[in-house]
Amino acid sequence: MxxxxxxxxxxxxxxxxxxxxxxxxxxxxxxxxxxxxxxxxxxxxxxxxxxxxxxxxxxxxxxxxxxxxxxxxxxxxxxxxxxxxxxxxxxxxxxxxxxxxxxxxxxxxxxxxxxxxxxxxxxxxxxxxxxxxxxxxxxxxxxxxxxxxxxxxxxxxxxxxxxxxxxxxxxxxxxxxxxxxxxxxxxxxxxxxxxxxxxxxxxxxxxxxxxAAPEASRTAVLVQGAIDPRVKARGRTLEELDVYLTLTRQALSSGPAAVVVWPETASPLPASDARVRGPLRRLNVPMLLGAPGDVPGEVRNSAYGFDERVTGRQDKRVLVPFGERLPLAGVLGFLYTPLLNSLGMPGYTSATPGKRLSVFPLGDLRAGVSICYESVFPGLSRQAVGAGANLLVVISNDAWFGRGQGAEQHFQMGRVRAIETGRFLLRAGNDGVSAVVDPRGQVVFRAPRGERAAYRVPFGVTSTVTPFVRSGDWVLGVSFAFLLLVLCCRRSARSGP
Incomplete structure (x- = not known):
């Protein structure tokens, strides 16, 4: 042995x-x-x-x-x-x-x-x-x-x-x-x-x-509203919108920006709603923001592009199991109903996942957006860059993680998306982590967690196509083929003379 x-x-x-x-x-x-x-x-x-x-x-x-x-x-x-x-x-x-x-x-x-x-x-x-x-x-x-x-x-x-x-x-x-x-x-x-x-x-x-990472010659504004998620859960109000509008105006008073990024679910209403659309237009700056979807009768967690008007919407495609949807609800409904009642959530409704990728045009920027949990799935960012994105953006609400390591782990995984695709990554979180990551995965800027503020941050754009974007997850294909070979050799050895 x-x-x-x-x-x-x-x-x-x-x-x-x-x-x-x-x-x-x-x-x-x-x-x-x-x-x-x-x-x-x-x-x-x-x-x-x-x-x-x-x-x-x-x-x-x-x-x-x-x-x-x-x-x-x-x-x-x-x-x-x-x-x-x-x-x-x-x-x-x-x-x-x-x-x-x-x-x-x-x-x-x-x-x-x-x-x-x-x-x-x-x-x-x-x-x-x-x-x-x-x-x-x-x-x-x-x-x-x-x-x-x-x-x-x-x-x-x-x-x-x-x-x-x-x-x-x-x-x-x-x-x-x-x-x-x-x-x-x-x-x-x-x-x-x-x-x-x-x-x-x-x-x-x-x-x-x-x-080497290209020069970060442009300016973005990342807005961190630091709104307690338990307050949001009790009912959305326009006061949340006012927080983000005020912080954004203060940041823009120091100078223009190429783009403003608000986090996941920052707005209590869809960006297409007149009560949101009017104030956004008066900011006079290209924006990406998280807000509810505007599909009647459906719960959707969405990202909107806005540049004088709504330029695109992308619904969250990968939903958090047991958080945003109930897996196998059709089969396990008899278990979920009493459980949700015990948790005080009798009216819980699973969100509807998105189906389409949107690369958001904002001036000469082409932003590929991941909504929170999506940032840990490499294929989504690769798909966005393959469709022409020259910038990655993550909008998130990590406040429910609390002060443990969950938010840090989430951020750490998302940084690898910047390396895989060779893109700058802008990240706006409700209470953090709000940051800028360069194409080599290095943190250019990071805001303090829990602080309510808007940050003027540097970033750049790139058009380089990495081997990963070009060829996809070829390591997975090689691994599958190798394991098949091992299995075949093992069977051949057992059946040999």
Whole structure:
């Protein structure tokens, strides 16, 4: 049996479950902003080592689930608290159920990889990670929080996202974990050289394969209204609109701006409503703002472009599960009805998802907009840039996250969209995070959270087409093909002479 570096360091002292649990928690901590995310392969190597040495699917599932549950318990520690603030103690308690559900989205695919990969498990695992993270971005329960690749956001290796998206970053982190997990084998030197070569190539691309960020020669105004979401929940009023209009006028009194950005649901009425349209026209500046949709009889969360008139509307396409819509409501309605009554939300109505992409023309700007949760889905920003967007904009309301790490994680993931597409990103949040991110993912400006203000900020526009925009998530296709090859080779070996 192969003796692994991490097994020797941990297993002699720790029970198996505690080893997996501590490793999962360590990975969660390394995904926190300002932590050395480049170390993320280390706790993952412990998991990969255990999976490769497991006796079968049951033990692999146990180890993977323990690791994942520990990870998500730490990574999503803010979730029950924030939901309790919005929905009360029962709502916070029910949110705890997200943790084992999220853990299963890692544990089941990883255990299946062990069953299918056999002796080649360590080689198959990195590609399985890419596939499972792609699956977590699809379907009615899509929740891609916590992908390992985001650990590299604040490292030079993050520039590889312009080549292959966050999938390539995840592949890089998990490949390093598999190499480290096999360092005790007979081919230790070869494995170490492969790891060194791959990471060196990544650093070389970061230095030579990407362009320097263009000059931020334009001015935008980001407006942060800091309106308590619980006040909004009790009923929208025109006083909210007045807050944003006043802050915008104050910022524009210092000089013109290329664009003004208000956050998600900033206006209580659609921008097409005369009570909103008139005051916006008098501001005399191109704008992007969040407001309700104007489709009668439907709840829609929308973004509007405004330049003397409404120039476009885009409805939020990816809705937050259990927040903006009830997944499988037609089947599970008998469960939702009493639950909503218990939470004091008997009249809850799921929002209607949008279907169309809009690239908003605002002078010579072509803005691709993501509404809050949409910013963690790489395909949406890629689609916008492919349709001609020379600027990315995120409008969000992260106030319901509270003061935990949720808003920071949301912002961290969104920064990678700027690298993937080679675009400046303007972000306006109700109480933050309001910021400017350049095409290399660097934060040019960031406003204090919770402050009510409007900020004049620098930004630029670009027309460069990155390999990721041009070719899409090719890493996913390669990973799927490789796993099929592993499966075919495994079956061939079993049926051989």
């Amino acid at each position: 192969t003796h692994h570096l991490f097994s020797q360091a941990w297993a002699a002292r720790l029970p198996a479950g505690l080893e997996s649990g501590l490793s999962g928690a360590a990975l969660a901590l390394l995904l926190l902003p300002a932590m050395p995310g480049v170390l993320a392969p280390l706790p993952l190597a412990v998991l990969h080592s255990r999976l490769a040495r497991s006796e079968g699917g049951r033990s692999a599932l146990r180890d993977a689930f323990t690791f994942a549950l520990s990870f998500f318990t730490v990574h999503l520690a803010w979730l029950p608290t924030s939901m309790a603030d919005v929905l009360g103690p029962l709502g916070g308690l029910l949110t705890v159920l997200v943790l084992p559900a999220a853990a299963l989205t890692w544990a089941v695919p990883l255990a299946l990889t062990r069953l299918a990969g056999g002796p080649g498990t360590l080689l198959a695992l990195p590609f399985a990670w890419v596939l499972l993270e792609a699956l977590r971005t699809t379907g009615p329960l899509a929740f891609p929080w916590g992908a390992p690749g985001y650990a590299l956001t604040d490292t030079p290796l993050a520039q590889l996202a312009s080549l292959g998206g966050v999938s390539l970053l995840t592949l890089l982190v998990t490949f390093a974990a598999s190499v480290l997990a096999g360092l005790g084998g007979r081919r230790r030197g070869a494995a170490a050289l492969i790891l060194l070569a791959v990471w060196s190539a990544g650093l070389l691309w970061a230095r030579l394969g990407t362009r």
